Amino acid sequence: MTTTDSRPDSTANARPHSPERVASLDATFDALADRQCRVLLRHLDESDDDTLSVADLAARLTDAADGTDAKTAENRLLASLHHTHLPKLADAGLVNYDADRGLVRYRPESRFTAMASTIESFESADYPVSLDTVFGLFADFRRRTAYVTLLRHDDLSLPDLADEVAVAERDEHLPNIDPDDVLEVYLSLYHTHVPKLASAGLVNYDQEDDYVRLTDTGRALEPPVRALCESSDD
DSSP states (O other): OOOOOOOOOOSTTSSOOOHHHHHHHHHHHHHHTSHHHHHHHHHHHHOSOSEEEHHHHHHHHOOOOTTOOHHHHHHHHHHHIIIIIHHHHHHTTSEEEETTTTEEEEOTTSHHHHHHHHHHHHHHSOOSSOHHHHHHHTSSHHHHHHHHHHHHHSEEEHHHHHHHHHHHHHTSOGGGSOHHHHHHHHHHIIIIIHHHHHHTTSEEEETTTTEEEEOHHHHHTHHHHHHHHHHTOO
């Protein structure tokens, strides 16, 4: 493994952040990987009401389909809002959710407000990867950092990529990082993160040469991914 490239990079989250902030951004992207969560947030953002009951929200968003009657569809959505979507959005700091009183309030200062225009542009464009996939992929600091690093270099050996991710993660020069910690980053990239990026078509991984290369699809996603990360910067 070699020393890392010290050239500056303007993309948010390629640089070190506090564990709390990284966890919060991971949670935000994870929540937004769910299309229903994005629909919900967009509705709250555009609503004139400061606070809504969850029952009212379910009634407004119900889309009965496949022969399901409206009341059954509304009850299903109400259950998913209570048990899945609203807790996830609240954990990410995107809404305030009072489960006991059944009330939800949008937080206009949340990251979603800053990302809304980029999300809308992405959904109206013809990108080779879905927005669900993009948010799901980048709901992890190591994958975000690995991808942004490859945007700078285009291709790297996996050991060199692990060096760069470890440096960004720990905010330390490489010689000051325990080699076992760098190895742990390498193994996580090898077993988990690079395969996920490769499966989505963003990178090619040559296992024999232990080399990772950005694909045309990966390059095409640079503008929206940078915009999403930068608009998420506190």
